């Protein structure tokens with residue numbers, strides 16, 4: 001196997017852009033992400049989810065280049081299964097099978113495992129996280145937080161080197177958020193996390209602030225989060241003034 005050179009390892013975007021129907025959604029994005037904990041910040045509609053979809057290869061850049069360890073994800077979906085996992089904001093968009101075990105086995109089968117091996121690995125993943133009793137459970141009987149955890153287990157079962165998380169805590173109650181945060185913090189994988197909540201990225205190495213489909217700031221997480229928080233507070237106070245004036 002040929003190893004990627006240091007300039008190719010990690011997630012790279014070289015002048016990547018993405019547009020739909022002539023409308024630019026992401027523009028001129030150049031990033032080389034090698035850190036273990038990376039946050040993506042930005043207001044609604046700034047392009048965060050689209051950026052994760054580009055990184056995962058779910059969409060291809062309209063112009064420019066995206067690579068994961070030197071491989072273009074959109075044209076090498078199979079190679080990406082073991083390289084990059086994505087946890088969507090809404091588990092309902094991720095889950096497609098009726099039972100927990102089938103859901104977990106699916107990704108493993110996609111990676112080329114036989115049906116029996118995939119089922120055994122699915123059960124092993126559940127057992128390793130104290131959820132062996134979930135195997136035969138209909139997914140419909142799980143709560144929102146349990147479904148979110150199932151989606152995380154499905155990603156972990158495939159053991160990707162990088163996990164992309166789109167607002168992993170949205171819609172979860174506080175104890176479930178705390179448990180999930182603890183599990184995520186303990187993972188050895190590289191995490192790229194979209195969030196609106198600066199508290200989520202405490203201890204992160206790097207943060208990227210997107211605005212209008214472009215990178216507005218990129219640097220140490222603490223600095224970017226502080227600048228982002230100050231700007232969001234400023235915008236929030238402008239809204240309040242407008243309300244008073246109205």
Ligand SMILES: Nc1ncnc2c1ncn2[C@@H]1O[C@H](COP(=O)(O)OP(=O)(O)OP(=O)(O)O)[C@@H](O)[C@H]1O
Nearest residue numbers: 020025042043044045046047048049050051194210
């Ligand atoms: N396939 C598409 N077709 C048309 N417009 C799209 C498509 N995908 C994204 N957009 C638009 O691009 C913009 C960025 O969307 P995106 O979901 O990436 O933003 P976001 O920063 O994740 O937003 P949010 O915080 O609200 O989830 C939005 O205006 C969205 O409506």
